[in-house]
Amino acid sequence: MAETAPASALATPRHPRWFGLAYLVIFVAGIGFFALSFVALGILPGLQLRQKMGSAQADMPPYSAAELRGRQTYVSLGCALCHTQQVRFLPADVRRWGPPTQAWETRYDFPQLWGTRRIGPDLARETGVRSADWQLSHLYDPQSVVPGSAMPPYPWLFDASPARPSAAATDLLAYLNTLGRARQSASGAALSKRADAAMDPALMAEIEILCAAPFVNPSQASLDAPAFNDLTNATNGPSGPVATGRNLGARGALLFTQNCAGCHGPFGDGASRAAKGLLPKPSNLRESRYSTQGLASTLWKGVAGSSMPAWRELKATDLASLVMHVQTLHTQPIDVGNLANSATLARGASVYAVNCVSCHGINGDGNGPAAKALVPRPADLTHKQPDASLVQRVLTQGVAGTSMPPWPGLSDADRQAVTAFVRSLYAMPAGVPN
Ligand code: HEC
Ligand code: HEC
Ligand code: HEC
Structure with missing residues (x-):
């Protein structure tokens, strides 16, 4: 009898009924929170980003086949390990590369090559900054064009000379020329929206001021660079x-x-x-x-x-x-004012008027009527006085890679005369400081 203790004393303490389901509750809550954070952190921002990318630029040019191959090469050679493609929301970046990168600019990139580490400069706006011959020479042998460059050479993309690029090199160049293209074709509305409300207003204001001025990369050759410093x-x-x-x-x-x-x-x-x-x-x-x-x-x-x-x-x-x-x-003795007799100069002036004026301009400043269509522009002979031997050579050979043609038709006397005349143009207009 003693064994039969009262049931109430022996029974386990009483718990609310749902407690038995605790495992289930925790399980469901866990899944729920996981799902919630997945949506909040993974899906919603993705949707938002897609909306931003999609609506901003309908007319962004897509990659061509060659450009896509170039992008592959860029990835496989590890260019992204040293180069970012993202102008950050920092004044230092904006000064160097222009307005900060916006999401839609990399709409066709998957995965994006924004990058995290900069050993070389950002490349998000590389298009137009450098000429093609610069880019190819730089890939072939970076130190040839940038003494002391830390970038490795890629000579196997060439057939023994930077002037003979392989298809892979020209594709890579085509890809480099797409970087920043989206922005160039963008409309004002897409460009003007720069930041989210979350940005620090002081930083934002500074960046807005920097962005208000027209931007050209400081290494980019430009016929009308923003402001000319008087040195x-x-x-x-x-x-x-x-x-x-x-x-x-x-x-x-x-x-x-x-x-x-x-x-x-x-x-x-x-x-x-x-x-x-x-x-x-x-x-x-x-x-x-x-x-x-x-x-x-x-x-x-x-x-x-x-x-x-x-x-x-x-x-x-x-x-x-x-x-x-x-x-x-320049070590040749300076002989301005004692160039030639006036008869030679007069003859030179007329040869010049017939052959050279359309490009080099009436007073030799390189602003003739045909000049506007030419790059490189005709030489400004009021600020550059070539030695007579150079003028002679140029008249025989022209200047390869520019529109300066050779002049095989000129008689010897005409050459001498036009050479003297061209050299007399130096600093001729009154008031031009030498
Ligand atoms: C080890 C790091 C490194 C790697 C890898 C690298 N670069 Fe560079 N790159 C640099 C550095 C440093 C500079 C700056 C000095 C110079 O201009 O050479 C530079 C400069 C450049 C520039 C000139 C930007 C400008 O306008 O001033 C371009 C374009 C460029 N790299 C493209 C590439 C490409 C394409 C690849 C891959 C094939 C590549 N880089 C791989 C370090 C690297
Ligand atoms: C990437 C190669 C490259 C680098 C680096 C370079 N130049 Fe040049 N430079 C050229 C080329 C090419 C021309 C010729 C353009 C032409 O014929 O129109 C030129 C032209 C010039 C001219 C005009 C010459 C003329 O007769 O009108 C001057 C001056 C000049 N460079 C000075 C410099 C100075 C100073 C530096 C360094 C701060 C420099 N260059 C760096 C390639 C370079
Ligand atoms: C079709 C336009 C054109 C005509 C016509 C022309 N030039 Fe030129 N000239 C140029 C251009 C462009 C350059 C710049 C080349 C360069 O950037 O290296 C130049 C450069 C020169 C130079 C400097 C070359 C150097 O390497 O420093 C001389 C000298 C010159 N021209 C003389 C003449 C003379 C003399 C005539 C007439 C007989 C003439 N040019 C006609 C376009 C022209």
Whole structure:
């Protein structure tokens, strides 16, 4: 009898009835939360992104077959390991590459190549920044055009010369030329919406101000670069032209080695590693006398239609020191004012008027009526005085890679005369500082 304890004492404590289903409840809640976060974090943003990408740009040009092959090559060679394709919401990025990247710009990219790591510069807006001969020479041998570049060479994409690219190299180039294309074809509405409400308003305001100005990549050769820096003040600064001049000269030589020697050669004579892949060839800077203003303008704008980049990223004093250095390269004695007798000049003027004026312009500034359609533009002979031997050579051979033709029809006397005349144009218009 003693074994039969009262049932109430022995029974397990009483629990609410649903407690027995706790496992089930937890299971369902777990699934529920998983599903909820999957929708909130995975699906909704994806839908939102698709909506943004889809509505912004209906007329974005799709990739061609060659461009898609180039994209494959870009991926397989690991270019994305060093290059991002995403201009971030940061003033430093916007200054260098323009307005921040928006989602729709990479609408046709899957997976996107936005990237996370920059060893080289961002490439989201690479189209138009560099000429084709620059890009190919750069792929073949980056250090030839950018001395000291950390980018590896890809010579197997070529048949032993940057001038003979394989199909893979031209496809890759085609792909590089798509980067930023979406933006160029975009409408104002798509471009104006830049940020979400979540952005820091102060940062946003700064970026808006930067974006309000027209943007051109500072390395991109441009016929009308946004604002031209007058360097005359930098060369003749308050500390006195002589003292400053000497420092600038040494700095100029260094900067030339770091930036220019790859193409123009260590001595500026155009004999360089890069020259074989570039057309037009880098100029021999020793064969002409250049005015300060002309050089400043060339460095600021680059030479559109050639591989010669613009150097707007350099400080004004650095540009001034480069200008000084380039001017020391020309060693021929200066003979302005004693060029030829007036009969020769008169004859030269008439040869010039018949043959050269349409491109080089009445006063030789390169703004003849035909000039607007030509890149590179005709030489501005008021700011550049080629040696007589150079003019003679140009008249015999023309300038390959430009619209400057050879003139086999000119008599010897006409050549001599037009050479003298062309050289007399240097700094002729009154008031042009040399
Ligand atoms: C090891 C890192 C690295 C890899 C890999 C790499 N690059 Fe670069 N790239 C750089 C660096 C550094 C620069 C900047 C110096 C220069 O211009 O050479 C650069 C510059 C460039 C530029 C010039 C951008 C401009 O306008 O100034 C282009 C275009 C470019 N790379 C394309 C490519 C392509 C295409 C590939 C793949 C085939 C590639 N890069 C692979 C590091 C790399
Ligand atoms: C990627 C190769 C490349 C680099 C780098 C380069 N240049 Fe050039 N440069 C050229 C080419 C090509 C031309 C010739 C364009 C032509 O014939 O119209 C040229 C033209 C010039 C001219 C105009 C010459 C003339 O006779 O009108 C000057 C001046 C000049 N470069 C200076 C420089 C300086 C200074 C640097 C360095 C800061 C530099 N270049 C870097 C390729 C280059
Ligand atoms: C169809 C247009 C055109 C005509 C016509 C023309 N030129 Fe040129 N010329 C050019 C262009 C473009 C350049 C720039 C080449 C360059 O950027 O390297 C140039 C450059 C030059 C140069 C500088 C070459 C150098 O390498 O520094 C000289 C000198 C010259 N021309 C003389 C003449 C003379 C003289 C005539 C007439 C007999 C003439 N040109 C007719 C377009 C023309």
